Amino acid sequence: MEFTHRVVMIGFGVVARTLLPLLLKHLKLSPAQFVVIDLADRRDVLEPWIAKGLTFVHERITPFSLARLLSTHARAGDLIIDLAWSVDCFDIVQWARDNEVLYVNASLESWNPGDEMERKTPLEKSLYARYARLLPLQQRWRHSTTALIDQGANPGLISTFVKTGLLDIATATLRENKFARPAARHLERLLEREDFAPLARALGVRAIHCSECDTQRANVAKAPDEFVSTWSVEAMWEESISPCELGWGTHETWTPPAATRPTTGPGNQIILPQMGLNSWVRSWVPQQEIVGMLVTHGESFSLSHTLSVVARGRVVYRPTVNYAYMPCGDTLVSLHELRARNYELHPRTRVPTHELVAGTDTVGALIMGHPFKSWWTGSMLSIAEARKHVPGANATTVQVSAGVLASVLWTLRNPRQGIRLPEDLPHSEILATAAPYLGELVSIRSDWTPLSRYRNYFSEETAADVDHQDPWQFRNFLFRP
Amino acid sequence: MEFTHRVVMIGFGVVARTLLPLLLKHLKLSPAQFVVIDLADRRDVLEPWIAKGLTFVHERITPFSLARLLSTHARAGDLIIDLAWSVDCFDIVQWARDNEVLYVNASLESWNPGDEMERKTPLEKSLYARYARLLPLQQRWRHSTTALIDQGANPGLISTFVKTGLLDIATATLRENKFARPAARHLERLLEREDFAPLARALGVRAIHCSECDTQRANVAKAPDEFVSTWSVEAMWEESISPCELGWGTHETWTPPAATRPTTGPGNQIILPQMGLNSWVRSWVPQQEIVGMLVTHGESFSLSHTLSVVARGRVVYRPTVNYAYMPCGDTLVSLHELRARNYELHPRTRVPTHELVAGTDTVGALIMGHPFKSWWTGSMLSIAEARKHVPGANATTVQVSAGVLASVLWTLRNPRQGIRLPEDLPHSEILATAAPYLGELVSIRSDWTPLSRYRNYFSEETAADVDHQDPWQFRNFLFRP
Structure with a gap:
């Protein structure tokens, strides 16, 4: 498969580091097609890729910087791979849909999840509340640009x-x-x-x-x-x-x-x-x-x-x-x-x-x-x-990356599927990509x-x-x- | 201090291994004064001491072998250092008293403690039951040969x-x-x-x-x-x-x-x-x-x-x-x-x-x-x-051995004190021995x-x-x- 748009990776922790070489191999991408945004300075580990044209942006995505940062680096048809642990899924999915940018992640995150842990009720702290909010969106946005949520190893x-x-x-x-x-x-x-x-x-x-x-x-x-x-x-x-x-x-x-x-x-x-x-x-x-x-x-x-x-x-x-x-x-x-x-x-x-x-x-x-x-x-x-x-x-990290790799390939083949969860995907196709x-x-x-x-x-x-x-x-x- | 009798060590695990050189140093003992009894074959670690005259007995102390084994190796005035984890304290303390052999240990053990774990009540499984049995003995045997129980690091x-x-x-x-x-x-x-x-x-x-x-x-x-x-x-x-x-x-x-x-x-x-x-x-x-x-x-x-x-x-x-x-x-x-x-x-x-x-x-x-x-x-x-x-x-093992060392020195100086627990000992004297x-x-x-x-x-x-x-x-x- 060939992909001529840009890939914006958010977060460059250990899973992203494992995923990057797999993506380059499977998608026949050039490092110059990649933008990596991370709140930590990742220039040391990215150095070989930066030398080949990858763009690194050392900045934290916050509710205030999200639209500006993403608009700067992603256009319609591009793909966001979100592996950060503190970018709110709803805000970024909304932005991606509005801007027709493909989106995948490996878990449903929110801004500063640990905040006010002592004040919130278990329901307010729960993942359940986030999924209950996601389901109606999934119904409403049936044929929007694909946003594939939770496709890592587990979930995924x-x-x-x-x-x-x-x-x-x-x-x-x-x-x-x-x-x-x-x-x-x-x-x-x-x-x-x-x-x-x-x-x-x-x-x-x-x-x-x-x-x-x-x-x-x-x-x-x-x-x-x-x-x-x-x-x-x-x-x-x-x-x-x-x-x-x-x-x-x-x-x-x-x-x-x-x-x-x-x-x-x-x-x-x-x-x-x-x-x-x-x-x-x-x-x-x-x-x-x-x-x-x-x-x-x-x-x-x-x-x-x-x-x-x-x-x-x-x-x-x-x-x-x-x-x-x-x-x-x-x-x-x-x-x-x-x-x-x-x-x-x-x-x-x-x-x-x-x-x-x-x-x-x-x-x-x-x-x-x-x-x-x-x-x-x-x-x-x-x-x-x-x-x-x-x-x-x-x-x-290889198991998680295999799941994300399968997610990326499926998303590129199916760009107008709206919000999807792992259960919505063709399991044989996903497994065929990840199995090796x-x-x-x-x-x-x-x-x-x-x-x-x-x-x-x-x-x-x-x-x-x-x-x-x-x-x-x-x-x-x-x-x- | 000099001690001319024999020392019988029961169990030669890692604490005993740490203790032995300390004893040799503090008591000016010769390895030939030592008998080590262990259910495991410890000849490899004991080899340097065996070469200098230490006797190693590879045998398990059981309710049936206890009297025979101890009678063979310990006489009145000798010292038993019991660091085994499955020799019943009451049986061995009784034998030591009857035979006027000094006795120290670092915890109150019993035969096969794990047996019938599912059948026994918590009280039957408890240490409490063993101490409740020890206290009357302590009263009865006030001036017997000293048996110092529990003097390691903790207890001790x-x-x-x-x-x-x-x-x-x-x-x-x-x-x-x-x-x-x-x-x-x-x-x-x-x-x-x-x-x-x-x-x-x-x-x-x-x-x-x-x-x-x-x-x-x-x-x-x-x-x-x-x-x-x-x-x-x-x-x-x-x-x-x-x-x-x-x-x-x-x-x-x-x-x-x-x-x-x-x-x-x-x-x-x-x-x-x-x-x-x-x-x-x-x-x-x-x-x-x-x-x-x-x-x-x-x-x-x-x-x-x-x-x-x-x-x-x-x-x-x-x-x-x-x-x-x-x-x-x-x-x-x-x-x-x-x-x-x-x-x-x-x-x-x-x-x-x-x-x-x-x-x-x-x-x-x-x-x-x-x-x-x-x-x-x-x-x-x-x-x-x-x-x-x-x-x-x-x-x-050094902390535990320091406690046992103090126990041995005190016992040799106080051979007719009956059953003693750590709280009965002069704390300054014990600490002075162990502190270094x-x-x-x-x-x-x-x-x-x-x-x-x-x-x-x-x-x-x-x-x-x-x-x-x-x-x-x-x-x-x-x-x-």
Whole structure:
């Protein structure tokens, strides 16, 4: 594919740095077509590209500078790749639409998300509120210039993994005659039509995790005043201290007592008055149980929304969807130090790349409740393979960049699609672009349930917390001290 | 001091390895006077000492082998240094008394502590039950051969730090005229007499933490199947998964709902049906707030027991005493992996020594509630200084060994004292022996309270959990997600 317009990259952190060489290769672009805007001075890392004509603008995009900065550097037909962590999505999407500039990002951000954390209610702090605002825009702007939101790895590729997983589960269900004839016929039709919400319902899917376990590690000691993350430090920090949110399934019989159930918008989520980094759930990646953080993420909203089945105006089916993130060791320690710092970010930060000596980022969809109990579909990318694709990157940034790359290619081919979320995209096409960068692509069954390895050491305290009748109740996933 | 009898060391883990050269130096012993018994084959690390005459016995001490093994190697007047993590203290203390063999250890262990974890009640699993059994023995065996229990760093030196801290607080209180004349007179008398329980009461001490923050770190990546601890891996694992226990102050107005309050024994503790590694409290070490694990430890029992004031058969004063342990980063990660492993220990273990490149183990007594609010007395030992004392050791093992060394010297000078706990020892003498190995010895005031840096991000959920009237309530220390 050839693209003759300009590409404006906003934010040049570690993901953008990984993405740039992939874009140059896939789009046959010249560095002179690129403008990079960043609030930090990135001239050192950009130096080889600047020498070849790339324009670097060292300026912060704020509500006041946004229109001026973008008008200076982007014209109709150009593409904005927004990987910054503090540019409000609504303001920039509005500008891009008005100016017919293509737009992609890897998460739905807002201005200064950490502001007034103590004053706002969980709903005001929630991602839910932002998506509830996005949906009507999506309806209104159907054939505007394309703005593709949330297409990184997770959110992003995870939706592709969910679709692939559902198709694989359905295929195996039919092949192994798990369903009696009428139910099998119905399933066959849904499989042919790739009608994912009724398909998930027909399969009996109850819960979906984006389950991630990052074992990347370095032979360099993390200092106590240093926050280490394998992707954006600021974005990791911000989402970790945000309230815990999850897509809330129609099968749930127990709701956490302090949960907020929004009364405006689609009502597909609950919001808990506790930070993601303090919210833990049991989950599974091949081949181990993990205890991951239930951090708020776009896919919990968009997947649970897309997989809802509505009949006569009422939601009759929705799976529970949440993130279960076991970050790398140095991040786990950084997050604990953050608790002792009352959640103020460390003075120093580091994204490990060259210093990593081993480990894999395993990220995928754990789909549960169907005839095989659990099924995991996703990417297992080792640091060794990741740096073969992009020297100086790590597995996490390559996975995210692969998602953004797929997003860019699709957007350029489909420039008048209005606002799109990952669930709206053709999953095979997206996966075909990303797959070469994702290491081992796995889609396998597992008989894991949150109770299969559960041992109760304090029955006097916690017996009431477990539902042995239905293993897929959220209460069974919740890790309690 | 010269000692002509034999020394039998049980367990030759990393603390024993650090202790051995200190003993040889301080006691002018010959290696030929040493017998080392360990269930693991330690011939490789013992090789230089074996060459000089040390006897190594590769055998596990069990209820069945105990008498045979000890009778073979120890006679009246000899000394047993028990640093094993699974030899029952009562059985070995009984044997030592019957055979007039001196005995010291650094913690009160039992046979196979992890057995039947799911069946036992918190009280049955508790350290409390063991101490409640020890106290009557202590009364009965007043002038038997000395058995000094729990004299490592914590438990052990921490009691010395508490006494030193209380004396320093009292001295500063008087010097700075914090008390009116009659109260000051009373305090003066208690200070002179070193009458610690009424002294703590007169000062208004409400809570005492053994607060520890270990920042030792290595330029070697921890593998996911490896449990890393700066001291005994097995002992760390065992205490971390044991129920949370703490000495319970008379000022507490709120008790955790699930707490067990024992009805037999001195009743100075509460036991919570949750593991220490899942129980977090705010605490402070110079000069930072920490969020530490409330792991069960002997000093919580013995300090809160010793500092109780009884009037007319009723406890009228007792401070809350608990551990707040922020272990090193690699241990934090190991502990989190343990959750995902359902608390089964990792297949591989490592105690970092040579590979450590930086960091300090800061361990001491945080004494709170008096006119200066907080006061911290303890040891800050860097890895650099630790390995000057004992090459191949780390800061933690040197601190523990310094406590055991002091214990050995005192025991040899006082061979007919029956069962003793750290609070029974002359603190100046103990500290004088240990001090050269403890790095920076600190005794400083701080205006820290658990509420001084507390920010409430979710007022709708947690407002009721904080007592603003009395900052020293346990509920204010509790870290809640």
